[in-house]
Amino acid sequence: MINQYQTPFTLGSVNEALTCCVPEPQLEVRALSVSYGERRVLEAVSLDIYRGCITALIGPSGCGKTSFLSSINRLTDMLPSARVEGSVRFDGREIFDATVDTLQLRRRIGMIFQKPNPFPLSIRRNLELPLREHGVRNRRERSERAEQGLRDVGLWDEVKDRLDSSAMALSGGQQQRLCIARALVLEPEILLMDEPCSALDPMSSAVVEELITRLRGRYTIVIVTHNLAQAKRVANYAGFFWMTERVGKLIEFGQSQRLFEAPAHALTRAYISGVSG
Amino acid sequence: MILSRASSLYRWNIDRTLAPLLLLAGLLCTAILLLIVLFLSKEAWPVLANGGWRAFIADNGWYPREGLFGLLPMLAASLVVMLGAITLAAPVGLGCAIFLQFYSPPVLRRGFRLLLSLLAGMPSVVLGLWGLTVLVPLVARWQPPGTSLLTAILVLAMMIVPTMALAGAAALSLVPAEMISGAAALGMGPRSRILYVAVPAARRGMLSGVLLSMARALGETMVLLMVAGNVVQYPHGLLEPVRALTANIALEMAYATDLHRAGLFASGLLLTLLVLVLAGFAARSLRYG
Amino acid sequence: MAERLFTWTIWLSAALVAAALVWVIGDLVRLGMAHLSLDFLLSVPRDAGRSGGIGPILVSTVLIIGVTLAVALPLGLMAAVWLAEFTTRGNALGNAIRLSLDVMAGVPSIVFGLFGNAFFSIYLGMGFSILSGGLTLACMVLPVFIRTSEMGLAAVSDAWRHGASALGMTRSAAIWHILLPAASPAIGAGIMLGIGRATAETAALIFTSGYVDRMPESLLDSGRSLAVHIYDLSMNVTGGDAAAHAAALVLIALIVVFNLLAQWLTDRWLHRRLIA
Numbered sequence: 001m002i003n004q005y006q007t008p009f010t011l012g013s014v015n016e017a018l019t020c021c022v023p024e025p026q027l028e029v030r031a032l033s034v035s036y037g038e039r040r041v042l043e044a045v046s047l048d049i050y051r052g053c054i055t056a057l058i059g060p061s062g063c064g065k066t067s068f069l070s071s072i073n074r075l076t077d078m079l080p081s082a083r084v085e086g087s088v089r090f091d092g093r094e095i096f097d098a099t100v101d102t103l104q105l106r107r108r109i110g111m112i113f114q115k116p117n118p119f120p121l122s123i124r125r126n127l128e129l130p131l132r133e134h135g136v137r138n139r140r141e142r143s144e145r146a147e148q149g150l151r152d153v154g155l156w157d158e159v160k161d162r163l164d165s166s167a168m169a170l171s172g173g174q175q176q177r178l179c180i181a182r183a184l185v186l187e188p189e190i191l192l193m194d195e196p197c198s199a200l201d202p203m204s205s206a207v208v209e210e211l212i213t214r215l216r217g218r219y220t221i222v223i224v225t226h227n228l229a230q231a232k233r234v235a236n237y238a239g240f241f242w243m244t245e246r247v248g249k250l251i252e253f254g255q256s257q258r259l260f261e262a263p264a265h266a267l268t269r270a271y272i273s274g275v276s277g
Numbered sequence: 278m279i280l281s282r283a284s285s286l287y288r289w290n291i292d293r294t295l296a297p298l299l300l301l302a303g304l305l306c307t308a309i310l311l312l313i314v315l316f317l318s319k320e321a322w323p324v325l326a327n328g329g330w331r332a333f334i335a336d337n338g339w340y341p342r343e344g345l346f347g348l349l350p351m352l353a354a355s356l357v358v359m360l361g362a363i364t365l366a367a368p369v370g371l372g373c374a375i376f377l378q379f380y381s382p383p384v385l386r387r388g389f390r391l392l393l394s395l396l397a398g399m400p401s402v403v404l405g406l407w408g409l410t411v412l413v414p415l416v417a418r419w420q421p422p423g424t425s426l427l428t429a430i431l432v433l434a435m436m437i438v439p440t441m442a443l444a445g446a447a448a449l450s451l452v453p454a455e456m457i458s459g460a461a462a463l464g465m466g467p468r469s470r471i472l473y474v475a476v477p478a479a480r481r482g483m484l485s486g487v488l489l490s491m492a493r494a495l496g497e498t499m500v501l502l503m504v505a506g507n508v509v510q511y512p513h514g515l516l517e518p519v520r521a522l523t524a525n526i527a528l529e530m531a532y533a534t535d536l537h538r539a540g541l542f543a544s545g546l547l548l549t550l551l552v553l554v555l556a557g558f559a560a561r562s563l564r565y566g
Numbered sequence: 567m568a569e570r571l572f573t574w575t576i577w578l579s580a581a582l583v584a585a586a587l588v589w590v591i592g593d594l595v596r597l598g599m600a601h602l603s604l605d606f607l608l609s610v611p612r613d614a615g616r617s618g619g620i621g622p623i624l625v626s627t628v629l630i631i632g633v634t635l636a637v638a639l640p641l642g643l644m645a646a647v648w649l650a651e652f653t654t655r656g657n658a659l660g661n662a663i664r665l666s667l668d669v670m671a672g673v674p675s676i677v678f679g680l681f682g683n684a685f686f687s688i689y690l691g692m693g694f695s696i697l698s699g700g701l702t703l704a705c706m707v708l709p710v711f712i713r714t715s716e717m718g719l720a721a722v723s724d725a726w727r728h729g730a731s732a733l734g735m736t737r738s739a740a741i742w743h744i745l746l747p748a749a750s751p752a753i754g755a756g757i758m759l760g761i762g763r764a765t766a767e768t769a770a771l772i773f774t775s776g777y778v779d780r781m782p783e784s785l786l787d788s789g790r791s792l793a794v795h796i797y798d799l800s801m802n803v804t805g806g807d808a809a810a811h812a813a814a815l816v817l818i819a820l821i822v823v824f825n826l827l828a829q830w831l832t833d834r835w836l837h838r839r840l841i842a
Contacts, residue, residue: 078731080654106734113732117725119744129743130733182733291738296652300659302644306712307666309705313673316684372579380576389580394829396587398821400766402793403814406800407590410597410807435586442583468572496674498769503801523676523769530683530773542684545677556672 026051026190026220027072032086034067034076042067044086045250047239049190054212054221056231056256059241059271064248065224066114068241069192072222073109074102090190107134110183112193116175116200118167118182123150123159126167127182134186149181153211173204180211184219191215193223228272232260240268317549321542323535333543339509341529341537348544350511354426354519355548357512358501359494361430366438367487373438374445374483375471390443397439405503408432413504420516424506427515432500437490444489448482449475481563488559492552498523522548594818598811606812611779614803615795620813622781626696626789627765629782630775633700634764638707639757645708646715646753647741664713671709675769678706682774694788699775706770707760714759718752719745751834758828762821768793792817 025048034042042064049055057065067076074095076082088095095105119126127146136142150156155177159170167178176196183191193212197205213234215221225231231238238256240263241248252265263269318325324332324346336347373393381389408428417423452475460474476483498521506518507528520528526541533541605619612618645663653660682702692698722745730740746753768791776788777798790798796813799806 073732075728075732078728103734103736106732111732113725113729115725117723117729119726119729120748121744129739130735133733133735133739179729186733292736295738295741296648299644299648299652302641303648303660303663305641306645306670306708307663309708310666310670312685313670313677313681313705316681316689317677320680320684369579369582372576373583376576376580380573381580389584392584392587394825395822396583398762398766398825399590400768400793400817400821402766402768402796403594403817404590406796406810406814407593409800410811411589411593435590438583438586466569468569472572492672496676498674498676499797503797523674526676526680527769527772530680542680545674545680549673549677552674553669553672556668560668 024051025049026091027222028087028089029072030087030089032068032071032084032088034064034071034085035083036079037081040247043247043249047250047253049220049222050237051189051220052217053236054216054223054234055237055239056235057222057224057239057241058226058228058231059248059251060243062248063241063243065241066194067248069111069194069222069224072190072192073106073111074100075106075111077102103134107186108188109190109192110186110188112176112179112183112191112196114195114199116172116179118170118175118178120166120168122164123167123170123178124163126178127185130182130186145185146181149185150178152184153177153181154207155181171204172200173207176200176204176208177211180208188219190220190222193221193225195224195226198226228260231256240265240271242267242271317542317546321539321546323539324543325539333547339525341533341540344536346540348522348525348540348547350509351520351522351525351544352547354505354512355495355501355521355523358426358429358433358505358519358521359491361426362433362437362494363487363491365430365434366441366490369434370438370441370486370490371445371476371483373442374449375476377442377446378449379467379471379475390446393439393442396435397443399436401436401497401499402503404432404436405500408500408504416516422506422518424504424518425516426505426512426519429501429505429519429521430515432504433494433497436497436500437494440493441486441490444486445479445483448479448486451482452478481565485559485563488555488562492555492559495555496523496548496552498527502527591818594811594814598808598813598815601808601812602815607816610781611795611809614806615779615799615809616803616806617809620792620795620816623779623790623792623795623813624816626775626782627791629696629785629789630700630703630771630791631761631764633697633785634703634707635757635761637701637704638711638760641704642708642711643715643746643753646712646719647746649712649716650719651737651741651745667709667712670705671713675706675767678702679770679773681705682770687774692786694774694776694778695786696775696782696789697785699771699789699791700785702770702774703764703767706767707764710763711756711760714756715749715753718749718756721752722748751831754831755828758824758831762824762828765791765817765820765824766793767791768797772797792820 027049029048030046032042032045033040045068057068059065070076070079071084072088076084084096090105090109093100119129121129124146127149128142131142131145136145147156150159155174158174167175170178196212197208200208209227209230212221212223216234223235235256237254238259239253240251240259242251243249252259252263252268259268260272263272332346333348336345338345338347339351377386377389408431412428412431413423415423416425416428456478457470457475460470465474501521502524505521505524507520507524508518509520510517512519522544526545529537530541607619607624608621609619610621611623649660649663679702682698686692686698686701687694726744726748727740730744771791771794775791775794777790777794778788779790779795782789792813796810796817799810799813
């Protein structure tokens, strides 16, 4: 709480974040492929996501990175023509099993979308509705969790006087932070972020990026991003996607330091130097 | 951990039961249509079963008490009224649509649209009342009794003009502005742009509007009941009274029994069939033009 | 020159329609205004309606519309939710239901009267009653209401559906807490339009809710709606013209109010879509 006046975030400073070094992967992805109807968009992706780390997924648009994220929390179940093959094990358990409770799964694996999507309800309701749906019946408790969530993302001071006003009236950056808070109040283990800053103006983008760095250690983060500089700074692991023969594939995956400084694959090298050069 | 295993099972059941419940509601609505067909057929069966429907065409005149069910004069009356109303309303409706879309100053546009909505929302019984108290005496000065084919056509036209105007305006608004300004760039004046570019481009929506209005005119009861005269005869003069199929049902249902009643139901089925054919054409024209 | 003629013709047709409306409204006011009064609205019809008022008739009208809404609203909303949320474009069952609704929307009102009479009044034994009339009108109003509500729901942004799903919310919760409220202005407009149509309807009620002009005691009593009253006064009661015109003015006023409400709700819906 000491930092409360210097910065609005209550997640603690970047330096205090725990480093990740648990050797067993939290998510094991093996040969994951996604198709929409006849069209295959992602082919045979295999990688590991480690607890508490930030894993950045980079590569040009259209390589199936969003489809990859959507498979992890089984949002693909909702898309009409989507077909997913392969295996994803979360803490050792296969998520595509028919007996898996997807509602529980999606509480443990939260998602932040590229375009902020707060519900057309009040700010308070945006945060309390998911809590209510997940069984938090006590109104006081919901209210307290909502407030903590807003403090964690640094929104509390900005909105504490208008919690009952519409969330749609917030700015883009505020909306995205609200969406992050909304995911955080459910106490997830993994956060999937699909280019969370790309629809925001530079100032809001910087605020959200700072927030993301503070999340490291407390949450596992998989983030699709076009900001290579940020990925280089902040990510522990990185994966490079590229489109070959009209299908997205994972070209290279590993510790981000090594991937950015000494990429093993020619394509990776070309992309990194071409984009950030 | 926020939730317990038990509550997640509870929620799982809600979604499981929701979809079938909603589907049931949807099927119930379809069931209503089936019920309609079923009960109409059931009531009309006595007439339809014994080849009675042939009587509709062959019999000389509509004298149900004596077992004569020739409804051709009434069918003809319904059709003639409908065609007459469309002939009047289509050009005027088109003119109003063009006015609304191209000629109306912005100040007037909203008001005119409101005016059209008001006329469109006017209950048919009120228009019938007006026709009865104002138009009929007017026509009667020309030739009594005043309740006639012409009066019916006029009032019915008034009834369907607004919907055609609004549908036409909506169709015209969908024509891409570039198409029209392209025509202007070629030196075409407003008249040519509208008549030779915009209207043809919007013909699908307009045709659909016309067909739907025809269906509505064919199915209209109150206006025809009140101003058409209700005499069963072939329409042989504009100022002669006629009886439409719809008005016939409304008039005789109160005291019709047995075969007579079945005959009325059968005429209702015939009417529905005609209206659905028109509505079907309207839907097809919207898709294929 | 042809240009001038064309412009004149266009303005003429618009003027013609405007004049027609003014003529009709003007005559209605001229012939009915004198007969209008608060007493007219509240008291019982006397002398077959030539004098007195339309009190019981207004009550019957409200009751009939109440029955219509009580049935059409839940049933229609549920069907609309199913069509919008649980079917995709090519779904055969969904298309079959939509087709049957479109067919129902085309059936003439007098035929609905025949059906109501045969099914509700006779087969189900309700006789000439408010219940019978209300149920018949519900059948008439359902197709358009369902289509309007379905369109309203379909227009709600998918981002919220995905967002709710990603938060582990059930579809029921998402529909109830987020989607239906977001579509509510469109649904509300559909309700208002349905009420407007039900209020104006005459032919379907003549043989289902009947002609009785006394104050109804229960839903199984016969009762005449305002539109039926106007018909009766104008066709069956000589000298009932003034009362008929006054009643017509009341009817139009009611419908204008409903349509304005529908317009206001639709504007609110569009406004919400824009800021979302």
